[in-house]
Amino acid sequence: MRTTAGFALAPERPVASVRLIGVLPHLDRPFEYAVTAETSAAEAGMRVRVRFSGKDTEGIVLERRDAPTTDRALAPLVRLVSEDVVVPSALMRVCEDVADRCAGTVGDVLRLALPPRHARAEKRDREMAAAERDAAAARASAAEAEAAASADAEIDTDTDTDTDTDTDTEDAPAADAAPTPPRPGDRYPGLAALLTRAGGAEGPVPRASLTLDAGDPWTAVTAGALEDLGPDRGALVIAPDQRDVARLSRVLTERGVDHEVLAGTEGPEKRYRTFRRVLRGATRVVLGNRSAAFAPVRDLALVICYDASDDLLTEPRAPYPHVRTVLQARSTEERCALLFLASSESVPLRALETAGYLRRLEPLPAPVTAVRPRITAMDQYLRDREGASGRSRMPREALRVIREGLTRGPVLVQVPRSGYVPAIACTFCGTRCHCPECSAPLSLTGRSGPLHCRVCGRREDGYRCPECHRTEVRAMVVGSTRTAEELSRAFPSARLQVAGGAHGPLEDADVDPAGIVVATPGAEPAPVGGFAAGLLLDADAMLARAAYDADVEAVRRWRNAIALVRTAEHGGEVLVVGTSTLPAIRDLVAHRSSVFLDRVLADRAELDLPPASRLAEIVGDRDACRRFLENVELPDGTDRFGPVDLDGPGQAGTARAVVRITPSRSRELTTALRSGVAGRSARKERGSLRVRLDPPDVF
Structure with a gap:
């Protein structure tokens, strides 16, 4: 040597x-x-x-x-x-698997998995661990001493010698124990079977998806599952947003379930101290968002992921893995049960169910009024009944839902966008108004304010449409601020609260019990007891988003908002203001129907879109992108689109290409792309380049 x-x-x-x-x-x-x-x-x-x-x-x-x-x-x-x-052997295999699935490097995955070391946090945690060991030893010694003292103590054997007993006196019957109230998770029999097999060393690893009814809070179902899990088995729960993690943490604290929160929003010292506590097995239940997917939980038996379709669960750093990919790798390498919870069905999860990877857990039959609010869409009958106001943005039926809901509790109004009027267009030809300086969309920031660019700050006082040269404009989408302004005039006695955008989040405890909350998707608070009513405004605008999955994403956002409204038994009511004949809106009104998602999957299979195919996106400098595609050896049968020059703001000199292959050969594609990136690095080619597998915004 x-x-x-x-x-x-x-x-x-x-x-x-x-x-x-x-x-x-x-x-x-x-x-x-x-x-x-x-x-x-x-x-x-x-x-x-x-x-x-x-x-x-x-x-x-x-x-x-x-x-x-x-x-x-x-x-x-x-x-x-x-x-x-810090990296057990099983976790190292997970990192290698994730790198292979995402056409990245193991070093980049390790950088995602490991928090930066903090020496002071490590020192303090070592001291805390020593103190915990000393305390445990002291308790054990005290217990042994108490047991020895009890064994040496004399036992009083005097008994009552009076034989004249009252034979007519009988022991009072024991009072019937109070029945245990049913839990939301008890409605899903398959969940108990999954928990029973979680962490088993033999047999297939249980993996399932569970679409919750609106009346079953995901926090209650998750907390019940963690309570039923054995004390010697570890669990990891991933949620998209830090507020979701905080809500689950409050529920677990109320139930006395010991847990740790490992979040990327914490400071370096606190996060590393929590990481070391998880590493040494001080706690076996870990909660967190995207950054906690690699948490080294001891004896990991169960992994739960809530709302896996949320784009917050996609890692923005190389190699850009989705949390779903990381958890699948952990389930394979560590043989831990995998459970996906959501309020709406997901296209990727349905594909995994069809492939036999996941088992779908169905609930027990129950009255519709007991598991969801009353959901109504503004159909043709309601519009004709109102006349001209029935075709307005906020018809009388919407005002009725708000007015009656305020008599029972808070009311939620969901709008697609924040701001005042975030998108405007020419009144005559419908061309969207863009900034002549940077081409970003122009918007209105007030009732009588000028057109304003949110990117470069340009104020456009004399706007003319570049197509028809007209000066009149109209609102394409009305934001949360403008909506709150309109509602304040209609309900002057109700308190208006705005959540999302520049207004920031609204804490659950701060919701006025007799007020109106106007929120953007994902920013809705969750008050105790739920909302008395819900109003989903501008549904057509939500569906008109420029993305191939706009309809599925809109349904997900709507169902998450509906899950915050009380059930119909408790007076909960939701009104959807949009074109009621659209499949996505009809899916909201129907209860547990699979027609909409089946149609989406059939359309994607016909168009060869994910999940019927596996895609990779190559974006970078124009020359770098073209040289990469010339040098990489893609598998036979790979479809290539591009490269196409990008002309958006800040994208000068940038090109983009997309390659597509069947899912059964996806590993061949990732291997070829990894080799191409490595060869480019070895040749020290100039220019930046990014390779992503199945990006959410590919089309």
């Missing part, structure tokens, strides 16, 4: 295989280093510092060996960063 000079080798297993973090794609492989006497404590999964390409680089030890596999001189491990095993 050859080494560089100046250090002494460890007496045993002097060779370490190290996976480096943050290196170039063509260097994404293990490297061998010599273990010095000072770093002899290094074991698999520990962080180390090595010298690579003239600078200190962080890496993870994969294994220790007795002899190297190369004849080159080995450089030493510079430093053992920590003796904590």
